[in-house]
Amino acid sequence: MHRLLLFSVLFLLTCCSVNAQNKYTPIYRHFTYGTNNTMMANQYLEYILEFSKDYDDPDIYLPPRIWIESDADVTAPLMIVARQKKEMISWQLPLEIEGTNGETNENYTSRTMCHDIIKQYRFAGSKMKVKQENVIVSVTTASVSNVSFTIRVDNQKNFTLELNKEIEFDITPSGPRYFFYNFTSNDTLLSKGDSNYETVILEVTSDDDICMTVSIQNISCPVFDTNQDVTFRGFYETVNRKGGMNIPKYKFPHGFYVVFVAKPDDYACDKGSGSLDSVTNSNRLKRIKLIIKPSITYSDYVKAVLFTLGSIGAFYIIFGLPYFIYSVKKTLPREMAYVDGNFPTTPSARIVRLKISKKTNGTEMTSVQRTTSAISGPSVDVADFDTLAEVDTDRDLRLGRGEPYLVDLARKHPKELTRKSYLYLYNVVTVAIFYALPVIQLVITYQRVLNETGQQDLCYYNFLCAHPLGVLGDFNHVFSNIGYVLLGVLFLIITYLRELSHKDDDFDRQFGIPQHYGLFYAMGVALIMEGVLSASYHVCPNFLNFQFDSSFMYVMAVLCMVKLYQNRHPDINANAYTTFGVLAVAVVLAMIGLLEGNVYFWTLFVILYILMCFYLSVKIYYMGCWSVRDISMQKFRQVWIYDFWSGPVNVIKPCHKARFVLLFLGNLCNWGLAIFAIYKLPKNFPVFLLTIFMANTLLYLSSISS
Incomplete structure (x- = not known):
């Protein structure tokens, strides 16, 4: 009984299989190139289509391209298999x-059959051409209902690219294209020597912003x-309007394919910064212009390098020759004689509040004494002070001058100034090593x-x-930074020679502006490191490592400001540790702004920016004799009362009018930058931060010049 049941089941399955095979019908059709052919397919109909072309047609050597369109559904798609002899x-x-x-x-969709050119050019110098075999396309679907499709096969025009054409x-995203370029076609041009035909430049242009991938x-x-x-082989980059690549022959000795694939959206090109329309637009037809040009010759490299080095060498000679003549004549400042004379007195006087400390019954009491006498002549060096009270008195004397002279601001011993200035050099060298x-x-x-x-796309x-x-x-952008390095070396040489000619500390103490050679050395090292880091940035430039190029620009701008301030206020320069601490904060802000430059970051930055402007303005106005710990309501009340005693207008009248006006104008410029930042939210925060440093350097330089 069981055997009879099993036999019955097998018999029914065999009958069903035979019945299904009878329903499944493969259909063979033969077509020629260049004709549109419309057919209907379903789960029982499979089409085997063969396309052929007259072998006398000159386009027979070009690869076939298949166009096909269908109304099939994603639940039962139309399956297409196109084959030739080996592809x-x-x-x-x-x-x-x-x-x-x-x-x-x-x-x-439209696809190009692979053109097996490698067997033509397997041996150097082979000029043979291979005719294309007939294309066979199989079309099938699992759809129960009929599915309409239209198919056409033709040769791809302009498949082989020519130089300068x-x-x-x-x-489209469903219709990629690729072309072939053959380096051996340049063999007849190599003897001309006017261009480098061993390396070509691929230039792509378009009038729309549709993103695409270009692959070699x-x-x-x-x-x-x-x-x-498309990214699985060779070199590739994303392009919207304009792009290019340098392609050397040694990497593709038999030539290369240039593949163009349109993206379904533009995120790969604009990282989401573009409009929504560009992402959701279904009509993503991109029109492209393509041309291949020869690169420059190696003699052009040599000429460019020699011209650059020659220009810098001429600059060395222009600055070195006068110094050599000056040294031969021995007209050095050491031969100057000391001049006896009285120091100028201050033409205007104002009230000076001197703090006098007294001890009564073990309790220290501080009172304020007013004087209207003008302060003149050099005072005791800060290093000679024995008590904090004397230092406070000196601070009040410095603030008491209506028009302070350089002698009031250059009272420290040259050795003390040298020690502090060399801290800038030690700090900048340390930062340079651990950063570079x-x-x-x-x-x-x-x-x-x-x-x-x-x-x-890894490098821009x-x-x-x-x-x-x-x-x-x-190479050319990396080498272009050699000027920073060589001119930085020249700056260090000039500083060293100048330091050798100023060894008389007593002379430098009594005459001229005290020299901060350590600060000059730091500026020279910063200039060299800017060249090194800028060259490093150009090895592989991109949005994230732009900080490499800008970091020592911050350092140079700040050191220039410090040096300009030192020319007029030698004793009250910023501490080197504080200066580089501020620079460290600036670099951290640049990093955060680069990664998270949103409105919250910009708001916080603008607040810090305004507060820093106010703090530095107060420090500059009072010439370093003010600190946060000096703020108290009692002291503010005392200052207000004594200013009122000297004249009611003095309460609102600045003691140093010129200094106040310059600081006010500088703050206006910085407030303008802050307003621009909060309104525009610039995308490149490091560039904006560099703009702040450079703008303030130029502002201070212009204030000194005026």
């Missing part, structure tokens, strides 16, 4: 393309020309990753004017 590609309709905001479905074409691949099958796999070494290591790693992965080169040499992808 095969497959896809489905609707074509699902994954984007940043999800998947999009395309009912129209521009072509135009269209692409070997001439081997398969060609990766979809959004999912990781930077150099990082950019070298970037360059290696770029060379190994081919991801050109201007490929149309970037000229590679050796392992460097942008």
